[in-house]
Amino acid sequence: MKKFNLLFAMVAAILLLAACNQSKKEMVTKELYGNFKGKEVYLLTLTNKSGNVLKLTNFGARITWIEVPDRNGNKDNITFGFDTFDGMIGGDPYYGAVVGRYANRIAKGKFTLDGVEYTLPINNGPNSLHGGPAGWHSQAWDTEIPEDTDFPTVKFTYKSPDMEAGFPGNMTVEALYTWTDNSEIIIDYTLTTDKRTVFNITNHAYFNLHGAGIGDILDHQLVIKASKFVAVDTFLIPTGELRQVEGTPFDFNTPHTVGERIAQDYDQLKFANGYDHTFVFDNNEEVDATVYEPVSGRFMEVISDQPGVQFYCGNFLNGTRIGYGGKPYTHRSGLCLETGHFPDSPNHPDFPSTVLNPGETFKSRTIYRFSVK
Numbered sequence: 001m002k003k004f005n006l007l008f009a010m011v012a013a014i015l016l017l018a019a020c021n022q023s024k025k026e027m028v029t030k031e032l033y034g035n036f037k038g039k040e041v042y043l044l045t046l047t048n049k050s051g052n053v054l055k056l057t058n059f060g061a062r063i064t065w066i067e068v069p070d071r072n073g074n075k076d077n078i079t080f081g082f083d084t085f086d087g088m089i090g091g092d093p094y095y096g097a098v099v100g101r102y103a104n105r106i107a108k109g110k111f112t113l114d115g116v117e118y119t120l121p122i123n124n125g126p127n128s129l130h131g132g133p134a135g136w137h138s139q140a141w142d143t144e145i146p147e148d149t150d151f152p153t154v155k156f157t158y159k160s161p162d163m164e165a166g167f168p169g170n171m172t173v174e175a176l177y178t179w180t181d182n183s184e185i186i187i188d189y190t191l192t193t194d195k196r197t198v199f200n201i202t203n204h205a206y207f208n209l210h211g212a213g214i215g216d217i218l219d220h221q222l223v224i225k226a227s228k229f230v231a232v233d234t235f236l237i238p239t240g241e242l243r244q245v246e247g248t249p250f251d252f253n254t255p256h257t258v259g260e261r262i263a264q265d266y267d268q269l270k271f272a273n274g275y276d277h278t279f280v281f282d283n284n285e286e287v288d289a290t291v292y293e294p295v296s297g298r299f300m301e302v303i304s305d306q307p308g309v310q311f312y313c314g315n316f317l318n319g320t321r322i323g324y325g326g327k328p329y330t331h332r333s334g335l336c337l338e339t340g341h342f343p344d345s346p347n348h349p350d351f352p353s354t355v356l357n358p359g360e361t362f363k364s365r366t367i368y369r370f371s372v373k
C-alpha cells in the first residue's frame, strides 16, 4: 500500500511538472512577423494567468497590443499598432517603441561633452528628435525568452555602435518586459557604454483606454504627481525654466480630464498645440501618474524611478496613419506617458544628468499597471 502511495505521489509530481512546463511554454509564443535589413522580426504574444494579452515585437522593442477588460469584462486592445509589419516600417510613428539614444529633442542637434561637440541628425524642425530617423525604435533588436520566470517575460537587446546617429560610445541596451498576472507591464532597462556618452531611454506607447481607434482621449482623467513641469519654446525646446504647475492648466495633482483646460489661453499650451511637456515627478508617492477612462472603467497606473514623464496627448496625430482594423489614429486619439529624463538635458547642466560613464550600469524600471474601477 505504502509503495503504491509513493508511486502515485511520484507520478502526480511528474504530471504537475509537465503541466507547469507546458503552461510556461504557452505564456509566451513567438511567430515570424517580418524581416528587416536581413534580421528576423518576431511577434511575441504574452498571456498572463488572467488571460490578458500583451504583444511585443523586437522591431524597436515595441509594445504592439495590450488587451485588457473593461469593467464588464469585455476585452479590447488599448494601444496603437498595425495589422501587419509593413504598416510599422511604412513611417515613423514610434508606436509602443523603445526610443533612444536620446528620447525627445536635442536643440539644433548639437551638444558638447568633455569639450567635444557632437552633431546629430536633424529631423524635427531645426532639432533632433528621438535619436534621429534611424533611432532605436527602427532597429531589429535581438530577442530572448528567459526561462524560469514567474510571469511571461521577453528580453530585447540592441548593440548601438559608436557614433550611431552621432552619439559617442558603443552602448548595449536591454529592455526586459514582464507581463504580471495582475496585468502590469514591467519594463526593466539596462544600459552600458564603453565611452562617456549621453542617453535618454523611454517607451513611446500610445494609450486610449476606450480601445485603440475608438474616439479621443480628451475625456481621460489624468493625475500626475508633479509640482513642476519643463517649460518650452515654440520648437518644444526647454527654456531652462522649471515652472510651478500650481494655478496653471498643468496642475494634474488632482484628477482633471485631458480636455478640460487644453484650449485655455496659456502660452505653453499654445506653443505645443496642447500638452507635450515633461512633468517633473515629485517622486514621493508609489504611483507617479494615473489615467482613468470613465466609460469603460479602465484605469492605468504609471510607476517610475525616472526624474519625469513626457505627457504627450497626440496633438500631431492626424488620421493619416491607419492602425488595427483599418482604424485611423486621429488627432488626440491616444496619449503617451513617456518616463525618462528631460528633453535637451545635455545642453542644460542644471537638469538631472544624462551622462553615462564606461564601467557604470544604468538600470531603471517603469511599470504600467491596468485594472478597472
Ligand code: BGC
Binding pocket: 093, 094, 104, 236, 276, 277, 310, 312, 316, 338
Ligand atoms: C514628442 C512629440 C512628438 C512625438 C512623436 C513625443 O515624445 O514629445 O512632440 O511629436 O513624440 O511621436
